[in-house]
Amino acid sequence: MNLYLRYFDQEAFATNVDQAIDFLKSIPEIGMDESLEADVRDYAASDVCYPKRYKVRPRVYFIVIKTTAASMRDFKDKKALRSTPSGEHRENVSPSVVRLNQQQPGWYEGALDFKRVVMIPATGKFEYRDTHFVANVKALSALDCYNRIVEYLRQRVDSRSQFPSAKGKNFAYRYLGMWK
Incomplete structure (x- = not known):
């Protein structure tokens, strides 16, 4: 070594x-x-x-x-990385990431917990507040659902608000079915 x-x-x-x-x-x-x-x-x-x-x-x-x-x-050059028995480098992708990217067009119910910047009227100062947002979204995948929700919220909340990762525990989704 x-x-x-x-x-x-x-x-x-x-x-x-x-x-x-x-x-x-x-x-x-x-x-x-x-x-x-x-x-x-x-x-x-x-x-x-x-x-x-x-x-x-x-x-x-x-x-x-x-x-x-x-x-x-x-x-x-990172040539000493641990490799699989076949000698190839294997991608370590978690099953949740695979499910996020799985193409399944239809309606999704997406729920997002994020830190929203709001002004306190009494003091005129700003603070972060935990905010829960749920929406039904027409999307191609769960990741597309997440991206559409975040895009919608970015246009309507303070730009300093913080959005979680789609892979984290603060984003949940449910497939509702195919659109008509």
Whole structure:
């Protein structure tokens, strides 16, 4: 397992933990000490595959990423991604996204919970209010239903209002049947 290290615009690709520690020692701002060196060695030896972030000072970090890439170029080109047994990269698409895009022309009942900007008359200030909106829409798919509802609302509410993603829990739909 190789290591990719980055601190702002300084980056390195190390084939072993000693190279990674030498790179970190070459950056005086990091202040490499024995405990940090031991922690980097433990991370490199562990089975954890997630990137590790180390704090240098408030809001300043360097990262260490484990990779199976053979070189910096392969890492940047993302050639070390996990692949399926057949060797091809498989798209991870959730069933809900597939159902959203499924073409089924007809009437849909779409329900959307969004944050609407409204003015408080007493103070003249604005605030976000949770708003529930339900509409029957003639659409080609559930995603088309969502897009039509959001387009309709954007023309009628404050432009600062926030609309949820069609894939989230704040959008629900029900197919009502074919149009006539």
